[in-house]
Amino acid sequence: MLSMRYRRSQEDHTLFVKHTKLAGVVVLLVYMDDIIVTGNDEKEKKTLRECLSKEFEIKDLGRLRYFLGIEVARSREGIFMS
Numbered sequence: 001m002l003s004m005r006y007r008r009s010q011e012d013h014t015l016f017v018k019h020t021k022l023a024g025v026v027v028l029l030v031y032m033d034d035i036i037v038t039g040n041d042e043k044e045k046k047t048l049r050e051c052l053s054k055e056f057e058i059k060d061l062g063r064l065r066y067f068l069g070i071e072v073a074r075s076r077e078g079i080f081m082s
Contacts, residue, residue, distance in 0.1 A: 001028065004051060020044050036064060 001016045009015035016028040024041030073080045
């Protein structure tokens with residue numbers, strides 16, 4: 001991750017962030033064998049997934065619905081977690 005210019009969070013060593021051109025940001029969160037990739041730079045997210053798939057067997061499950069027992073729901077009002 002560091003070679004791809006991602007920075008590790010000082011508060012959580014499983015969280016990596018990369019700020020891209022034109023105010024883009026991509027975030028990678030790792031927990032055991034689960035990962036979340038999110039951000040507003042679609043090109044960088046694709047590059048990250050391709051890089052990860054070269055090193056690990058990964059599967060894209062689409063939009064986040066559950067993570068560590070937390071349900072994630074989207075609506076017009078925003079994103080809700082419970």
